[in-house]
Amino acid sequence: MKANHKNKIKAPLTVEQKIRRRTFISFGVFAALGTGAVTGWNWLLDAKEETPGITGGTRAPLRRALNKTELFFRNFFCNKHLAKTYPIADAVKTPRVNGLIGIEDDEDFDVSNWKLTVKLRNQKDRHISIEALKALPKTEIVYDFKCVEGWDEIQYWAGVKLSDFLAHFKLEEEAQKQYMGLETPNGAYYVGLERESILHPQTLLAYEMNGKPISIEHGAPLRLIVPAKYGIKNLKRIGTITFSDKRPKDYWAEQGYDYYSGL
Amino acid sequence: MKVIKEKHSLLMRWTHWVNFPVLAVMIWSGLLIYWANDAYGISIFGFSLIKFFPEWFYDYFHISGRLAEGMAFHFLFMWFFFINGLLYIAYTVISGAWRELLPNKHTFKEAWLVLLHDLHIRKAIPPQKKYNAAQRIAYTAIILMGIGSIATGLAIYKPVQFYWLCWLCGGYHFARILHFTLTIGYVFFFLIHIVQVLLAGWNNFRAVVAGFEVEEEQPQLKEAPTTTEKTEDKDESKS
Incomplete structure (x- = not known):
């Protein structure tokens, strides 16, 4: 059996x-x-939201992934990679106004009293007038401005190259730090840029749009134009500039967006 | 008599079923991104036929106001989409499976006959190997579309660093339209694919999970009337 x-x-x-x-x-x-x-x-x-800090507003694992991906793609960044430029005739006549944070919420602002403040460690703050900036060599750019929302528009800007500005005002040593922070005069909007983007040859402190002084809603008297970044990093109405080795606070990175937001 | 016939390799099944949810997440997170600037539509002679997408669509799928979230998901799952696709392509190239998948010189003529057959216009179907002519075209096209999505995606993700790729894709603005159009293509592929799988039946579906198909094999050698005794004998001696 x-x-x-x-x-x-x-x-x-x-x-x-x-x-x-x-x-x-x-x-x-x-x-x-x-x-x-x-x-x-x-x-x-269901993952927990990250602890609010320099970045915030997204699920912790997704933030880790964003940061890792950012670090990976920063390997491809090169100052010789330029945003495509266009003839002036291609530029839109009335560029789109998309955000007015730091502008519409600042009723006390007076353009005629404006000065750019550069905060330095162990030194007195520097205050630079728009005339002093306009005295520097002017750089023009016509390029495809890209908004994180998805729209793009060919726009014509002019101003002083950020690297020229740093050289002229003897700020190169400060600019050796990893990051630059920029804020509106009332501090309502703020962005952080890493060193490579600051020194990118197309990065401007712009004071002209379509050959005329920038209008209030586009960031008069001085705004940032950084073609290697999404529009959210192109701060309007620059009030103060700081330098640091830590990431400066960034308005949209606090709201779930990638800190780098590079193109 | 029933016979087990191996059909799909483990890697082919694995990449197929990984791709399904990953692509779903990519399309969903892509919609969260698209919502922020939903500019696309189809119009003929200025008459708007389709606008992507109607308000009820955004409401129903809770798409509105989630751009940052969409980007975070999209830029994580793009890795899985890319790696999985790369694995599949590498496998088909190395294993030689591409021979059964790529269209050949007869394919385009035969695909037409397959279409007529599927629409019940024509009774006979051209002889086929693992995949018929229409499948060869469809399964090659979907891989080209995948490569297209990666290329256009990268072009709009880093248009300054990968300026040459952006140029190849027709510039930032056009690359974005292509990227969107490919997604619409996936949805159409999916719909047709589902109908075809339903029509093909259980045996075909099981093969994409279990790897094998069951075939009815007539024991011809023994039952078929023999014309020449000698050949039959030879066959017998061989076995």
């Missing part, structure tokens, strides 16, 4: 049995992996 029983077990499977067995195992594994995927997805959806 016993021997007989053993023989039964060892008997080769019929084709029908093989089909049933393989189907069962495959669909079992498929269901298990599927459940794993759903569990993983729910974990990501």
